[in-house]
Each structure stands twice: as C-alpha cells, then as structure tokens.
Amino acid sequence: xxxxxxxxxxxxxxxxxxxxxxxxxxxxxxxxxxxxxxxxxxxxxxxxxxxxxxxxxxxxxxxxxxxxxxxxxxxxxxxxxxxxxxxxxxxxxxxxxxxxxxxxxxxxxxxxxxxxxxxxxxxxxxxxxxxxxxxxxxxxxxxxxxxxxxxxxxxxxxxxxxxxxxxxxxxxxxxxxxxxxxxxxxxxxxxxxxxxxxxxxxxxxxxxxxxxxxxxxxxxxxxxxxxxxxxxxxxxxxxxxxxxxxxxxxxxxxxxxxxxxxxxxxxxxxxxxxxxxxxxxxxxxxxxxxxxxxxxxxxxxxxxxxxxxxxxxxxxxxxxxxxxxxxxxxxx
Amino acid sequence: xxxxxxxxxxxxxxxxxxxxxxxxxxxxxxxxxxxxxxxxxxxxxxxxxxxxxxxxxxxxxxxxxxxxxxxxxxxxxxxxxxxxxxxxxxxxxxxxxxxxxxxxxxxxxxxxxxxxxxxxxxxxxxxxxxxxxxxxxxxxxxxxxxxxxxxxxxxxxxxxxxxxxxxxxxxxxxxxxxxxxxxxxxxxxxxxxxxxxxxxxxxxxxxxxxxxxxxxxxxxxxxxxxxxxxxxxxxxxxxxxxxxxxxxxxxxxxxxxxxxxxxxxxxxxxxxxxxxxxxxxxxxxxxxxx
Numbered sequence: 019x020x021x022x023x024x025x026x027x028x029x030x031x032x033x034x035x036x037x038x039x040x041x042x043x044x045x046x047x048x049x050x051x052x053x054x055x056x057x058x059x060x061x062x063x064x065x066x067x068x069x070x071x072x073x074x075x076x077x078x079x080x081x082x083x084x085x086x087x088x089x090x091x092x093x094x095x096x097x098x099x100x101x102x103x104x105x106x107x108x109x110x111x112x113x114x115x116x117x118x119x120x121x122x123x124x125x126x127x128x129x130x131x132x133x134x135x136x137x138x139x140x141x142x143x144x145x146x147x148x149x150x151x152x153x154x155x156x157x158x159x160x161x162x163x164x165x166x167x168x169x170x171x172x173x174x175x176x177x178x179x180x181x182x183x184x185x186x187x188x189x190x191x192x193x194x195x196x197x198x199x200x201x202x203x204x205x206x207x208x209x210x211x212x213x214x215x216x217x218x219x220x221x222x223x224x225x226x227x228x229x230x231x232x233x234x235x236x237x238x239x240x241x242x243x244x245x246x247x248x249x250x251x252x253x254x255x256x257x258x259x260x261x262x263x264x265x266x267x268x269x270x271x272x273x274x275x276x277x278x279x280x281x282x283x284x285x286x287x288x289x290x291x292x293x294x295x296x297x298x299x300x301x302x303x304x305x306x307x308x309x310x311x312x313x314x315x316x317x318x319x320x321x322x323x324x325x326x327x328x329x330x331x332x333x334x335x336x337x338x339x340x341x342x343x344x345x346x347x348x349x350x
Numbered sequence: 351x352x353x354x355x356x357x358x359x360x361x362x363x364x365x366x367x368x369x370x371x372x373x374x375x376x377x378x379x380x381x382x383x384x385x386x387x388x389x390x391x392x393x394x395x396x397x398x399x400x401x402x403x404x405x406x407x408x409x410x411x412x413x414x415x416x417x418x419x420x421x422x423x424x425x426x427x428x429x430x431x432x433x434x435x436x437x438x439x440x441x442x443x444x445x446x447x448x449x450x451x452x453x454x455x456x457x458x459x460x461x462x463x464x465x466x467x468x469x470x471x472x473x474x475x476x477x478x479x480x481x482x483x484x485x486x487x488x489x490x491x492x493x494x495x496x497x498x499x500x501x502x503x504x505x506x507x508x509x510x511x512x513x514x515x516x517x518x519x520x521x522x523x524x525x526x527x528x529x530x531x532x533x534x535x536x537x538x539x540x541x542x543x544x545x546x547x548x549x550x551x552x553x554x555x556x557x558x559x560x561x562x563x564x565x566x567x568x569x570x571x572x573x574x575x576x577x578x579x580x581x582x583x584x585x586x587x588x589x590x591x592x593x594x595x596x597x598x599x600x601x602x603x604x605x606x607x608x609x610x611x612x613x614x615x616x617x618x619x620x621x622x623x624x625x626x627x628x629x630x631x632x633x634x635x636x637x638x639x640x
Contacts, residue, residue, distance in 0.1 A: 086444050133627055139443050140386045144577060145626045151574065152619035159612035266570075270451055277448065310459040317452030318434065321445040348441035350448075 048190060052183045060182045064254075066295040067189035068247050072268065073275040073287035074196040075243035080273070081281030081350070082200075082209060083236040084216030085135070086143045089150030091269035093123040093241040096153065097248025098263040102169040103162055105253070116249045123245025124238045131234040138219070154264040168259025171252060185254045192250065193288065196243045201284045203239075212236055213282065267310075274317045280327025281350040289329060325350045358607040359600055364492050366599020368558050371499040372572050373579035373591045374506060375550030378543055380577070381586030382523045385435065385544070386443065388450040390551050390576060391569025392457040397423050397552025398559030398568065399465055402472045412475045420552045427548025431541050439540065440526075454569070461566040469563035472556070495557040500592070502553065506546075507588040519543055523586070578618040581625055584632025593634055 052060050072094065079087045097119035104110040104118055134145045157163045174181050203209040211232045214222035223229055252258050271294060272287075279290025294316075298309055305312070323344040324331060334340060372394060379387045400422050404415030430453060438446045476490050510516035521529040522539040530536050554572075555564075562568075579598055583590025598618055606614040625632065 080444070084444075086447060088447070134623070137626055137630070140380075140384065140447070141626055141630060143386060143447065144581060145623055147574075148578075148619040148622040148626075152616055152623070155613065155616035155619065159610065159616075165612075270455065273448060273451075277445075307459075307463060310455050311463075314452045314454075314456030314459065318449050318456070321448045321452065322434070322437065325442075325445050345437045348438055348445050350442060350444050 070291040071247040072272040079240040082212040089146035092150035093244035094248035095263040097245030098252035101249040119249035123241040127241035280329040362600035362603025366596035370595025375547040379547035391573030393551035394555035395569040397555030398564035423552030424549040431544040469565040584635030590634035
C-alpha cells in the first residue's frame, strides 16, 4: 500500500474513494449554497473563504518554509489599497484592479524579500511586523489613499442577492485556486525545497538548495494570495480605511487557523478557517465580550498541545502520551 | 527657532526615557532570553491597572501600591513562565511566539472585561502642575519617571554585569549546557529573569500610567516601541536600551516638529528595518553577522 514515488512520498493506491466522495460532496455543496441559504449565511461563508485564503497565505511562508511572517496583513492592506486607489482615482474596472493588486503585492514582497529574508527567526518576524506597521503609517498619511479618512469605492451594481453571490463565488474560487496551487507545490520539487528549508536551512543549502530564491518565491506566493484577498475585500466592503485593513486581529487569526488546521498541509488551514470562523460566529450572539478570551485560549492550547494541528489527530487513538506529545515534540 | 528645537529635544528626551523604561524589561526577556514576548505590553498594562485598583479602590498609599502592583505582576509573570513558556523551552520559536500572542490577547481582554474600556488615571500624592524652567516645561511625575528609569537601568546593569547571579544569567543565555555543567540552576535563572523582566514592565506601566492614562490596550503601542528600542540598542544591551530609547524619542520629536507629525510613528519602524538589514547587532553592539 505504501508505495513511494521519486520524491519519497507515500502514494495512496486505492482505498481513498471514500475520502474523494466526501470531498466531492462538500465541494458540490459549497457551490450550491447560495441557491439554498439566506444572505446571512452566504456572507458568513464568503468571510470564511476569505480567511481560508489568508490562512493559506501564511501556510506557504510559515507552514511550508518555516518563516513566521507575522506582518503578512501588510499585503492584505496593500492589495485593498491598490484596488481602491485604482478604482476611485483612475476609474479602472475591478478585474484589472484585482490583477494589479496581486502584481503589486508580488513586486513589493519580492523586492523587500530579497533584503529581509536573509534574516532568520525572530529577526525576520520583527522585520515583517515593522514593515506592516510602516505601511499602515504611510497609507494613513498619504493624500492619494485618503489618509485616515479612508476611501469609498464605486458600488457594485446589482441587487443585494447578486452582490452576495458574486463575492461568495469570488472568494470560493479564489480559495480553491490557492489550495490547488498549494496542492501543486506540495507535490513538486519546490514544495520539497520549502520543507527542507523549514527543517534545516543550512543542511538544505549544503544539499544544493540555494535558500534565498526559494524563500523569496514562498513569500511572493504568500503575498499574491493575501493581496488578492485584500483586493476582493475592498470591493466587497465598498469602503476601507487603514484601521480596517491593517487590523491586528485577522493577522493573528490567520495564524491560529493555520496552526489549528495543520501548518504545512494542503487542506488544514481551510479547515481551521472554517472551524474558527463558524465557532466564533455561533458563539458571538451570546458571548460577544468573551470572544477574544476564547480566541486567545485556543491559540495557547493549540500551540502547546496540538502544534501539528487537529487534522493530525484524526484517526489516532487518544492516549495520555498523544496528549503530551504535542509539548514534547513542539514544532508547527 | 532655537528654543523650538530645544523644546522638541527636551520633549523627545522625556518621551525617549519612557521608551527606555518600557524597553528595559524587554531587553532581558527578548534581548537576553531570546523570547519574543508579546505579553510584555500586557505586563505593562497590568502594572498600571493594579496600581490604579490599589490606590483608587483600596485607598492605599501611592508608593506602597506601586511596590505591591509590581510584585503582583511579577507573580503573574512567574506563573506564565512556569506554566506556558518553560515546557516550550528549546523547542520551535514559532509556537513560543504564538503562545505569547495568545496570552497577550487573553490578558488584554480580561482587563477589558474587568476594568472596562474607559481610560482611567491613577490618583497621585503630588500635584501635576507644570514646572517652567526658562523655555522648557516639565511636570513632577515626569521628572520622577525619568529619574526612576535611570536608577532602575543602572541597577539592572550592575546586577547583570557585577553580581554572581548576573554572571549565572549571562552564562545561561550564552551557553545553556555549559552553564548547567558549571552548576548553574538553569531553570531557576530562566524563571528569575522572566519574572524580573515582567516586574520591570509593570514598573514602567505604573510610572507611565501615573503620567498618562491607563486603558486595556495601552500595551499595544508600548510593546511596539519597546521592540524598536531593544533592536536599536542591541539585543540584551542595557546601556544600548537607554541610548536607543533617547534616540528614538528625539528623532520622533524632531521629525514630528520639522517634517510631518503624520510620519512620527513611522520613523521607528524605518529605523528598525534599516538596523535589522545593515547592523543587526544594534547601534551599540559589536558588529557581527546573524
């Protein structure tokens, strides 16, 4: 059963049809949701998919490549503002602005990445955090971005249902595209190089993987996902300001989702996003003020006990040693 | 023009010494122990709120409540270190960072539930009317804060450089195994350093809370400034932390006065990125590559 291909991965021969069926049904259901459910649920799920994209964004750089880019919200803000500025000041249609947001995020991350990806561990983390705060300050002070007052985008024309459905499918397709992209990377030499860098960068470079181009590529892909999400978010909301798009909470939430679902796995971050957003949405109505206490606690408990994510526990027998294993072999 | 520059420099120095004060504890925890501790801002905030609770509700003497507040935060810090950080020691830094972030969110929102979002001020035993010296304006609480800052930093510096305990601390963070072999109780050193760092953060919170206002999210901006100062001054370098704090304060003061007040907070982040790229050992550390 456990045959291995040329990259040393297990190839699943048959027996996976049950998983595939469940997967297919879920996918079909996701596409049919807007036909069956009310606007509230459509908007909620679109938001879940957006967080899925953000979590996949940090998954590539932190989950696969091992670089904790805490300031990744930077590209969300950048994407949102590129779209907003192009659409309000230059009258550019959304698809073009959307593409420009992705391109802007990639150019920015690749340029800066070549400089700061030399830094490791906590230094890289601090540099990305400083960059995102700097970007927020600059955008809050520029005239073209409307400063702290923010920007109002042109309205999406159509009824409430059309708007909901448009952004639902946009976010869903974007999330599926990101996940497909990660699936491809996971199966390729590129993904293997990322994992090697995460495991031991010095060893990887001895084995003939030159880290800087790979790390830059990882961060560029990460910024592309995040920038697209920001662009779609800006058009969806119709109004953005620096406080909304550079908010610290989503930036922490996307890490929580990644770790909870499983860092460095293809579907983990999406599962994490679904779990966290649905739970917090359902709990919201009653425990509004306890929301962040719960988020903080889940983050602590996840990192301590299940650093590999909940998906890693599926199918394993629950024992005391499984419980303490998370602490003993603590690595995300 | 000249008096304007002078006032901006003085303002910058006062702000800078508050930055330095916030950064001293972080110099120990982030600079020496290499724990990227996002909870530092919450220790700072808790220091302010404990002192507020003791003076405003329990009507304790100001100076007594300052000491009690600091001790209480040290207890919180000790428990956090033992329960959450000690099991992760030597493991991946990623999970440690995320745990401190989780703890920071938790404590901040706990404070929000308990004390509410309205800013509060700590009742002071001395009047806060401004003193005018020539062109320069200052208040008593600021002078108190500045002098305590310098006193504390010198004390901590002496503790680490001159005492046997300090020697054990430096040994532990440079080469843990060798320190263990030489008979240092490494775990106690970790717990002690973290607790002391938390106490210093609380001290900063009490002193700055007496000057400004206290509110649950006050740690957010404080910790960003503290990280900037620690990186500017060089990791684990106390004299560097003073100079880094003053440099940041003065640059911000002059930048706000003569360039644009909108970019005041951006200056620090630019400095950090430049320092990390070109001189990662900080302005005052020995040059070395990471």
